[in-house]
Amino acid sequence: FLHPSQDRLSRGLATVAEEGQHLPAAWYTKPEPFSRERRKIFAETWLLLGRRAQLARPGDYLAVSIAGWPVLALADAGGATHAFRNVCRHQGLPIFDSGAGHCDRLRCRYHGWTYDFAGRFLTAPPASAPADPADPGHGLERIALAEGQGLMFVYLGRGDAPPLAATAGLDLAPAGLRFQAEPATDMMANWKLAVERYLALPAPAGVERFWRWPNLIVETSAAGVTLIALVPRAFQRSLAVRYLFADAALAAPALAARAESDAERAQAVKAGAEADHAALAAGACIAWAASATLEDFRRRLRAVHDAAL
Secondary structure, three states, rough: OOHHHHHHHHHHHOOOOOOOOOOOHHHHHHHHHHHHHHHHHOOOOEEEEEEEEHHHOOOEEEEEEEOEEEEEEEEOOOEEEEEHHHHHHHOOOOOOOOEEEEEOOOOOOOOEEEEOOOOOEOOOOOOOOOOOOOOHHHHHOOEEEEEOEEEEEEEEOOOOOOOHHHHHHHHHOOOEEEEEEOEEEOOOOOOHHHHHHHHHOOOOOOOOEEEEOOOOEEEEEEEEEEEEEEEEEEEEEEEEEEEEEEOOOOHHHHHHHHHHHHHHHHHHHHHHHHHHHHHHHOOOOOOOOOOOOHHHHHHHHHHHHHHHO
């Protein structure tokens, strides 16, 4: 059941355009195209991980799944941040469940392998200890991490990471804004459908919407900035995380109204993306009204898939 205003938004997005404008249905509903996107898009792009303030104390950590890759970031004793694959080097099991928390030591709960906060192997019980504890290959696999404007980004590729500013940009959360909230919405839909819904959704009066390749939507207004990370979880599941930053002088009623407007758009996108995914999986054809930004998004996706086929 949708609130009437959400229903109007959803119906407003269902504009039929020329046949063939949409990407192939299999790119949304099958696991193989998603595997290509993991390798060719998400492993080669800086991705928003979270806020630097989440790692305020030594031992604070943030564990997330991005495009199926488990990622762990934490602060060391000197306050520096590190990112690793959230996988113990013993048997490949996760060290932490997804979420934020605090730990006094970095210890795998399954067989007791213990690491320092820089990811170096320290100890393990005799029954599971490696033959050569000094081998640096027993340390956690490091991931490139960069910070800008209070945000953390990770690069999942194996090679050298490009400069952060060249891909993610650093003008996402301007100074002077106050972090307000970080709501998340789980969607049973492919991440691309969520992006397309935001790109087709008319921006409210006074709101400017920008898209950052591949999965970041930025909404700016006089009230502040909303960053929307559309995180792929699997080919048929995604997570929308909204980071709300507000003008520190904004009064409580205005903050509440802004949060309600953001939530309304998020629910409209969720309902629409899930309906789109179900329709495509059932063999229906979906098309959208022409949009330069939407076509740019699809052009880049076509280039990725065509190069791999």
